[in-house]
Amino acid sequence: GQNIDQPTEMTATEGAIVQINCTYQTSGFNGLFWYQQHAGEAPTFLSYNVLDGLEEKGRFSSFLSRSKGYSYLLLKELQMKDSASYLCAVKDNTNAGKSTFGDGTTLTVKP
Amino acid sequence: NAGVMQNPRHLVRRRGQEARLRCSPMKGHSHVYWYRQLPEEGLKFMVYLQKENIIDESGMPKERFSAEFPKEGPSILRIQQVVRGDSAAYFCASSPAGEHQPQHFGDGTRLSIL
Numbered sequence: 001g002q003n004i005d006q007p008t009e010m011t012a013t014e015g016a017i018v019q020i021n022c023t024y025q026t027s028g029f030n031g032l033f034w035y036q037q038h039a040g041e042a043p044t045f046l047s048y049n050v051l052d053g054l055e056e057k058g059r060f061s062s063f064l065s066r067s068k069g070y071s072y073l074l075l076k077e078l079q080m081k082d083s084a085s086y087l088c089a090v091k092d093n094t095n096a097g098k099s100t101f102g103d104g105t106t107l108t109v110k111p
Numbered sequence: 112n113a114g115v116m117q118n119p120r121h122l123v124r125r126r127g128q129e130a131r132l133r134c135s136p137m138k139g140h141s142h143v144y145w146y147r148q149l150p151e152e153g154l155k156f157m158v159y160l161q162k163e164n165i166i167d168e169s170g171m172p173k174e175r176f177s178a179e180f181p182k183e184g185p186s187i188l189r190i191q192q193v194v195r196g197d198s199a200a201y202f203c204a205s206s207p208a209g210e211h212q213p214q215h216f217g218d219g220t221r222l223s224i225l
Contacts, residue, residue, distance in 0.1 A: 033213055042202060042216040043154070050211055087153065098144070098167050099214065103153035 002026045004102035011108045020073045020105045022088030030093040034062050034073045037085045083109045115205050117217035124193050125225050132188040132220045136205030143186045144204045198224045
């Protein structure tokens with residue numbers, strides 16, 4: 001089985017940097033995804049990590065350490081529109097294709 | 112290039128009725144996933160299907176719920192004899208074959224039980 005932990009809520013200021021952490025325990029790791037979900041909307045794919053290290057994509061970066069069972073999503077130059085829920089999802093190699101989602105971190109960006 | 116299409120967007124049923132939720136995956140995607148989301152909560156996996164096969168239904172209640180992904184046509188999530196507790200948003204996602212592919216989500220169906 002899998003266990004995924006994320007903080008429930010975070011608050012940050014417009015223009016700042018925020019780091020959202022995700023820790024996981026899995027029987028067979030096969031990749032970690034980050035999704036963004038605005039209230040009442042569908043989740044949208046942000047990033048994917050399967051090897052250790054940092055993946056950068058514009059204002060968003062995602063980091064993975066497989067030995068520590070740890071990932072973070074880094075958001076730079078925060079904008080008001082970044083207020084959303086951020087979901088960490090782990091794919092394991094014992095259930096081909098299936099990802100397990102964390103409960104999400106609700107980020108509120110304040111002016 | 113259409114994304115994942117779900118319909119209806121909103122569905123209202125009375126207790127005891129049946130609810131049918133449809134999902135057409137993105138073109139070229141052969142894997143379909145259904146999730147349920149309650150307000151202020153995360154996505155809960157229900158079932159994973161490929162064409163004509165249920166791969167993993169470990170998240171689906173044993174009674175009243177069923178899912179299919181026929182050779183032709185959309186994937187269907189069917190809830191029989193609905194109860195108030197079935198009220199939720201139901202999201203469908205699809206992905207192509209291959210190990211490192213993200214899932215692409217539809218806009219969801221908001222099911223309300225009166």
